[in-house]
Amino acid sequence: MTWISICTGKSGFAASSTAEDVTKGVDGTGLTAIVSGATSGIGLETTRVLALRGVHVIMPVRNLESGKKVKESIVEKIPNAKLDVMELDISSMQSVRQFASLYRSKGYPLNILILNAGIMTPPFSLSKDNIELQFATNHVGNFLLTNMLLDTMKKTVKESGKEGRIVILSSEIHRMTYKEGIRFDKINDEKSYCAFSAYGQSKLANALHAKELTRRFQEEGVKITANAVHPGVIATNLARNGGFNAVFYGIFNRFLKNISQGAATTCYVALHPQVKGVSGQYFADSNLSKASNYAQDPELANKLWDFSLRLTNSKVTGLENRDFLKKLSSNPPIQLHYSWRRIGFKIVGAKRLLWLEMTRGKRGVVCDVSGIEGGDMCGVFGMEKSMVSNGMVFTGSTYVAFLEQGT
């Protein structure tokens, strides 16, 4: 017996509702969805139930063999299931770009994008693009994939007349992020890395991503919604790195959802007619729920967008490149030459500085210095006068530098 609540919320569904319950009677024929992380846990069940409802599901997986096995196991039970397996390592920008361009070249439409793939609490490591692995996998990959498929989604909306939906798997753990919320200036700081807080940070980024997408869609008048969901706590392979381990699952077994209950909120938000037009929200137990204050902060959402855009737009090898910063500190560091709203940087020891973020106290400023060659002096406008004085030197921890590959 489990102790999962059977009390229904406003939607008419409860924590105990399964993915099949919340999509009963919904006809998904003619819709195409991408479900990332379809080889295991929530993603696998989401794929199965969408296919059961007639949706054509594309399964981007990092291991093609497991993807094919999952496809076969679903088709065995649902012979009409329309499933296609494609390769994607969401933690690698190159792989995301390849996947998106192959997807576009196949001419598939895209009605529903479910950003589900994720990892939890690995020991500190960097992705191929030198970004802390949880942030890279759980947020940056999603961000790039979404941006690369937006035109396809918009075209599908136009041609089908049906609303597009983006569903992003967040978690209640988004509340347990680092105290600053998103540590823009310490994303790659190994010394202060806490696997659990870094997971929380990436899940906060998921909720903020949905929020900012919504703002942009509404501004543009595009009929696409973006929502974040907490699936519940489910014993899946997610705990392979620890965090919640077998002992935790053993003790709390009765409070855990099973996998079909765990996929319910995703399927509800992706398919149910009740959710039409609802966007920028946080769902749990197939009902609207309230995310943390950080997750509802529009400025933070906007800042994360800019940050993610810079990460994904530039050929970056390192952020917070400590060696470079050390070199700057002894060289001396970046010097600011200030004369009436004009700031000059002297860049030492780098071929090219793509951008620079500086923070003094609580105030931060991001300067776009793209295209500035090392050794040059450059002018940047828009910095608060009060922040700088002539010849001021910013020290190690106060800035983050993005360097062009090969520097």
Ligand SMILES: NC(=O)c1ccc[n+]([C@@H]2O[C@H](COP(=O)([O-])OP(=O)(O)OC[C@H]3O[C@@H](n4cnc5c(N)ncnc54)[C@H](OP(=O)(O)O)[C@@H]3O)[C@@H](O)[C@H]2O)c1
């Ligand atoms: N389970 C929970 O209690 C819980 C609670 C809150 C939120 N969530 C969220 O729900 C989502 C799904 O989690 P789950 O519990 O179903 O975990 P899971 O069983 O471990 O499934 C994760 C999926 O993501 C895929 N994945 C991981 N890294 C990838 C990469 N670099 N490229 C492509 N695919 C990758 C995995 O592929 P492989 O098979 O190749 O490893 C797997 O298919 C995650 O975003 C998680 O944060 C889960």
